[in-house]
Amino acid sequence: MTRIVExxxxxxxxxxxxxxxxxxxxxxxxxxxxxxxxxxxxxxxNTGCVPSKSLLAAAHAAHVxxxxxxxxxxxxxxxxxxxxxxxxxxxxxxxxxPHDSVERFxxxxxxxxxGAAHFTGLREATVNDTVVRARRFVLATGSSxxxxxxxxxxxxxYLTNESVFELTERPDHLIVIGAGPIGMEMAQAFRRxxxxxxxxxxxxMMPKDDPELVDVVRTRVSSEGIDVQEGAAVQRVEKAxxxxxxxxxxxxxxxxxxxxxxxxxxGRRANVxxxxxxxxxxxxxxxxxxxxxxxxxxNKRVFAIGDVIGGYQFTHVAGxxxxxxxxNALFRLPAKVNYDAVPWVTYTDPELAHVGLTTAExxxxxxxxxxxxxxxxxxxxxxxxxxxxxxKVSVGPKGRILGASIAGPRAGELITPWTLAVRRKLKxxxxxxxxxxxxxxxxxxxxxxxxxxxxxxxxxxxxRIVGLLQKLG
Numbered sequence: 001m002t003r004i005v006e007x008x009x010x011x012x013x014x015x016x017x018x019x020x021x022x023x024x025x026x027x028x029x030x031x032x033x034x035x036x037x038x039x040x041x042x043x044x045x046n047t048g049c050v051p052s053k054s055l056l057a058a059a060h061a062a063h064v065x066x067x068x069x070x071x072x073x074x075x076x077x078x079x080x081x082x083x084x085x086x087x088x089x090x091x092x093x094x095x096x097x098p099h100d101s102v103e104r105f106x107x108x109x110x111x112x113x114x115g116a117a118h119f120t121g122l123r124e125a126t127v128n129d130t131v132v133r134a135r136r137f138v139l140a141t142g143s144s145x146x147x148x149x150x151x152x153x154x155x156x157x158y159l160t161n162e163s164v165f166e167l168t169e170r171p172d173h174l175i176v177i178g179a180g181p182i183g184m185e186m187a188q189a190f191r192r193x194x195x196x197x198x199x200x201x202x203x204x205m206m207p208k209d210d211p212e213l214v215d216v217v218r219t220r221v222s223s224e225g226i227d228v229q230e231g232a233a234v235q236r237v238e239k240a241x242x243x244x245x246x247x248x249x250x251x252x253x254x255x256x257x258x259x260x261x262x263x264x265x266x267g268r269r270a271n272v273x274x275x276x277x278x279x280x281x282x283x284x285x286x287x288x289x290x291x292x293x294x295x296x297x298x299n300k301r302v303f304a305i306g307d308v309i310g311g312y313q314f315t316h317v318a319g320x321x322x323x324x325x326x327x328n329a330l331f332r333l334p335a336k337v338n339y340d341a342v343p344w345v346t347y348t349d350p351e352l353a354h355v356g357l358t359t360a361e362x363x364x365x366x367x368x369x370x371x372x373x374x375x376x377x378x379x380x381x382x383x384x385x386x387x388x389x390x391x392k393v394s395v396g397p398k399g400r401i402l403g404a405s406i407a408g409p410r411a412g413e414l415i416t417p418w419t420l421a422v423r424r425k426l427k428x429x430x431x432x433x434x435x436x437x438x439x440x441x442x443x444x445x446x447x448x449x450x451x452x453x454x455x456x457x458x459x460x461x462x463x464r465i466v467g468l469l470q471k472l473g
Contacts (some may be wrong), residue, residue, distance in 0.1 A: 016318050139282075176197065375390060393428070
């Protein structure tokens with residue numbers, strides 16, 4: 001028999017954004033239903049951020065052993081047990097999973113239903129034998145790996161982020177199609193864990209980031225033996241013994257690269273199919289669900305958040321969306337999204353982080369200065385032997401901070417104060433005035449900010465003023 005469930009709010013998708021909405025709504029007193037057809041925690045916990053950063057941590061440990069001779073420590077080629085690496089990755093997932101579990105959310109008062117939901121009306125969704133009727137809905141179905149229609153792809157085994165973390169044996173030669181953040185993170189991780197790695201990219205590596213900073217990462221990964229082929233248009237893939245071959249073209253010259261494993265890292269697509277969005281009057285395209293600046297769909301009682309709306313596909317953006325939806329759906333406040341200060345990080349080594357306007361965007365404006373400072377001038381970076389990289393900060397009229405980009409050690413941590421600065425429209429003097437502890441990598445932010453004043457502080461006018469004051473006694 002069909003069961004009817006009435007709710008104030010129904011969330012479809014138990015990834016990071018959906019979980020945040022459900023937890024917040026339930027704890028604020030709203031009768032909340034959460035529907036999830038797969039694993040609780042979604043992509044971030046199970047096949048995304050958590051396993052990828054866990055694998056990167058293992059790769060970093062191997063790299064430290066391999067390169068520690070530069071510090072006078074017995075550096076050597078590490079003996080890597082890839083099955084134990086797999087165990088580490090899945091152990092981290094298991095340690096975090098209880099926080100995202102059905103039991104925890106039911107303890108918060110959320111009604112959790114496992115199954116695939118689809119809309120059957122403007123304010124109604126069906127899952128299994130249950131019909132959920134809610135005052136408002138939140139679509140948080142996320143995204144999935146996009147596999148382009150490469151000739152022969154269906155005839156060979158290939159990996160995506162949804163399967164690569166299931167490997168219990170190290171690939172001998174991993175071919176990666178795509179040199180975006182996911183592709184480059186996995187390329188470096190597997191190389192440091194002992195695999196031969198080739199990366200094929202149709203355009204340029206990490207195209208959304210500052211080219212000068214990308215070159216810092218490019219130089220490092222190349223020095224570690226990763227073969228990055230940019231401008232490589234993949235023509236077809238085919239079986240090659242027990243492995244796979246990728247045939248690619250550049251400037252009319254065809255090349256055949258053979259490897260043991262193939263990883264496709266060519267972007268992501270919003271999960272919009274199978275939801276019967278038409279029944280709820282929700283407009284969408286292959287790029288995602290259309291929303292306004294309050295994250296409402298064309299059906300104003302249905303919100304959509306996170307990857308399913310396209311745009312910034314980051315866990316932290318989904319969490320930000322959750323707060324916007326709660327203010328709108330529960331408190332009827334007209335909260336709107338603001339993407340002026342969305343940070344992103346690629347967790348290669350060195351890391352590459354950015355917030356605000358890129359240098360290219362800033363330089364299109366009038367009266368903009370771009371400040372730079374290399375890590376080679378930072379004492380902590382010198383002490384740790386991590387001097388590759390630099391910080392670039394764009395400063396607008398009257399000293400307002402417009403954006404910052406960092407390629408260097410722990411850039412993902414260093415970007416946070418710049419995110420605050422862009423978000424709060426702070427001026428460069430605020431960062432220059434900070435007392436930074438010594439010796440820290442964070443000093444680089446104070447130093448680059450201080451360079452804004454160098455031309456005037458140490459210029460002829462200042463020298464004349466100081467000279468005059470000294471004559472006065």
